[in-house]
Amino acid sequence: MTNNGLLNRRSFLYLGLGTAASVGALTMSKAIHPHQQIQAVTPLRRDFSVVGQTPLKQRAASKGLIYGADCGTLNLQSDPELAKVVARECAMLVAGFLKWNLIRPSADSFNFKRGDWFAKFARQQGMLLRGHTLVWHESLPSWFKETVNHQNAQQLLTQHIQKVLRHYAGQMHSWDVVNEAIDPKDGRSDGLRNTPWLKYLGKDYIEYAFRLAAEVDPKALLVYNDFGIEYDTPQHEAKRNAVLKLLERLKSRGVPIHALGIQSHLEANGNKFNPKKLQTFLSRVADMGLKIMITELDVIDKKLPLDTRARDRFVAATYEDYLGAVLQEPAVITVISWGISDRYTWLSEFFRRADGAAVRPLPLDANLKPKLAWNAIARAFDRAPRR
Numbered sequence: 001m002t003n004n005g006l007l008n009r010r011s012f013l014y015l016g017l018g019t020a021a022s023v024g025a026l027t028m029s030k031a032i033h034p035h036q037q038i039q040a041v042t043p044l045r046r047d048f049s050v051v052g053q054t055p056l057k058q059r060a061a062s063k064g065l066i067y068g069a070d071c072g073t074l075n076l077q078s079d080p081e082l083a084k085v086v087a088r089e090c091a092m093l094v095a096g097f098l099k100w101n102l103i104r105p106s107a108d109s110f111n112f113k114r115g116d117w118f119a120k121f122a123r124q125q126g127m128l129l130r131g132h133t134l135v136w137h138e139s140l141p142s143w144f145k146e147t148v149n150h151q152n153a154q155q156l157l158t159q160h161i162q163k164v165l166r167h168y169a170g171q172m173h174s175w176d177v178v179n180e181a182i183d184p185k186d187g188r189s190d191g192l193r194n195t196p197w198l199k200y201l202g203k204d205y206i207e208y209a210f211r212l213a214a215e216v217d218p219k220a221l222l223v224y225n226d227f228g229i230e231y232d233t234p235q236h237e238a239k240r241n242a243v244l245k246l247l248e249r250l251k252s253r254g255v256p257i258h259a260l261g262i263q264s265h266l267e268a269n270g271n272k273f274n275p276k277k278l279q280t281f282l283s284r285v286a287d288m289g290l291k292i293m294i295t296e297l298d299v300i301d302k303k304l305p306l307d308t309r310a311r312d313r314f315v316a317a318t319y320e321d322y323l324g325a326v327l328q329e330p331a332v333i334t335v336i337s338w339g340i341s342d343r344y345t346w347l348s349e350f351f352r353r354a355d356g357a358a359v360r361p362l363p364l365d366a367n368l369k370p371k372l373a374w375n376a377i378a379r380a381f382d383r384a385p386r387r
Contacts, residue, residue, distance in 0.1 A: 043317035044310060048375040050382070056363070057091040059378055064387025065333060066128065066173075067377075068092025069340040070296070074114075076121060079343075083121070085368050086340060092128040092173065093118065094295075094336055098164060099132070099139035107147050107156065112167055119171055130336070131168065132295075133176035133225065134161055135209045137195035144196070153200035154208075161209060165216035174221035174293070174334075176261060177213045178206050182226055182246060184238040190249075191242025206246070207255050214256035224250075225261030225295055229281070230322070232274035240281050251288050260285050262326075263296035265338070268304050268311075268318050275325035286331035294326060296338040298361045299373070302351045311360060316372035323380035330387055335377075342366045 060067035068090045076083050086093070097103070097114050104110055122129045135157070148156055165175070183193035192198055197205045206224075213222050224247070229240045243260070250257050285292055299318045304311045326332050339345045341364040348359055358366065363374040 043313040046313065046317060046320075048313070048316050048320070048372045048379065050375045050378045054378075056089045056374070056377055056381065059381040060335065061091065062386075063327075063381060063384045065327070065335060065381065065384065066092050067335050067337075067381070068094065068128065068130065069337040070094035070096045070132070071340060072097070072344065075344045077117065081368055082341060082343070085364060087125045087127070089340060089363070090127060092130055092334065092336065093122050094130045094132050095119070095168075095172075096132045098134075099136065100144070100160070101139045101141045103164070104141055104160065106141075107143055110163055110167075115168070119168065123171075128173040129168075129171055131164075131172045131175040131220075133179040134164065134213065135177060135181075135197060135205070136179040137193065137197065138180075140196070148196065148200065150200050153197070157197070157201070157205070157209070158212060161212050162216055165213060165220075169217045170219060172217065172220045174223050174259065175213060175217070176225040176295070177209050177222050177257075179225045180227065181206055181224070182239060182242045184235075184242050191238075191245060207250060207253060210250065210255050210257050221258045221291070222256060223259045223261045223293060223295075224257060225263065227263035227265060227296070229262060230264060230266065230278060231272045232277050233272050237277075244281070244284055247285065247288055247290065251290075257290070259291040259293050259333075261293045261295035263338075264294050264298075264322065265296060266299045266318050266322055268299050268301045268314050273321065273325075275321075278325060279329060282326060282329040282331065286329060290331065292326075292329065292332045293334040293336065294323075294332065295334075295336050297336060298338045298345065298347065300347060300351050301359055301361055302347075302353055306355050306357055308360065312372045315360060316376040319373050320376035320380055323377065324383065327380060327384035330385065333387065335381075337363060337377075340364055341368050343368065 056067045069086060071082065071086055071093065095115055095118050103112060103115060119129055181193055182191050184191045186194045190203060192203055210222055226243060229236055229243060247260065282292055299315045301311055301315055304314050339362050342358065342360050342362050343366040345359060345361055347361050351359065353359060363371065363377055365371050
């Protein structure tokens with residue numbers, strides 16, 4: 001997920017700071033899947049207890065699921081404590097440093113140093129590795145705008161996909177081949193976002209990228225990844241429909257796409273979550289023979305009450321309600337947190353709280369201790385049907 005892009009492209013419904021006194025009267029009944037054994041009570045009264053301290057990766061694995069996280073290479077290199085808890089809790093790591101601007105300093109050169117360190121860490125810990133991302137309209141290097149044009153765009157894209165996938169061939173569980181290519185607000189009948197790739201290569205750039213990726217690394221799971229499809233709003237409904245349209249077109253043309261990635265940057269105490277609508281969408285994706293991955297899971301607490309205990313409960317309830325719904329779909333195979341500790345989260349920069357308090361969006365706090373969010377994820381795994 002990008003920075004200002006998320007701010008501009010999503011509508012957020014939060015509990016205002018001034019309503020903290022009334023939170024006890026709010027219920028989360030609309031966000032609870034009927035198959036979950038959870039009482040329709042306020043997050044302030046919900047029981048988030050878990051049995052034992054079994055790591056999240058083992059709880060997930062017992063149900064045929066993979067749990068992992070995105071953690072920056074520099075953070076893992078400089079913070080042995082973080083590396084230790086990542087190895088304990090996660091079965092998969094996201095190599096999010098493989099964006100164009102981080103590995104391609106010039107049109108003719110690549111730098112895989114950070115990526116190689118990360119891949120080595122994953123191997124040493126017996127963890128799966130996931131690549132993010134091959135084709136995106138953001139995180140492009142400074143030379144891109146002045147260099148790329150109609151004449152050379154396909155050549156540069158081909159070179160990039162071939163070079164990167166060959167370098168990591170056989171090491172990746174999955175790749176986000178194309179990221180965030182849909183935006184209905186751009187007004188196209190097919191829902192595609194107006195990007196440099198669309199401008200220079202036309203709508204078939206998505207198909208081209210998937211076919212090329214499959215040729216270079218046939219063992220990797222190839223994923224289309226996007227955001228803004230989780231909630232019951234007109235904007236998210238339009239996005240879901242456009243995603244389905246894209247997936248249906250790719251499948252009808254025999255394109256080697258294997259999974260849909262749903263980023264899942266969630267709204268704490270969002271009152272527009274409709275489990276049935278989301279599950280219907282997931283079922284339609286699964287009916288195409290596609291797997292589903294939750295790829296960038298976190299919970300934004302920007303406008304929740306300052307009180308840490310209350311805030312942590314609303315964040316935990318958001319996790320439990322969302323995962324309780326999506327994990328009912330057997331095609332969901334992976335849950336990836338976008339960070340694992342509040343010590344390192346992109347939300348600290350792009351979704352700062354007005355009161356200056358530290359954000360608390362992830363399973364572990366800044367001291368790397370489990371929070372109620374960890375409990376909520378653990379409970380969702382424990383209650384999930386076995387794959």
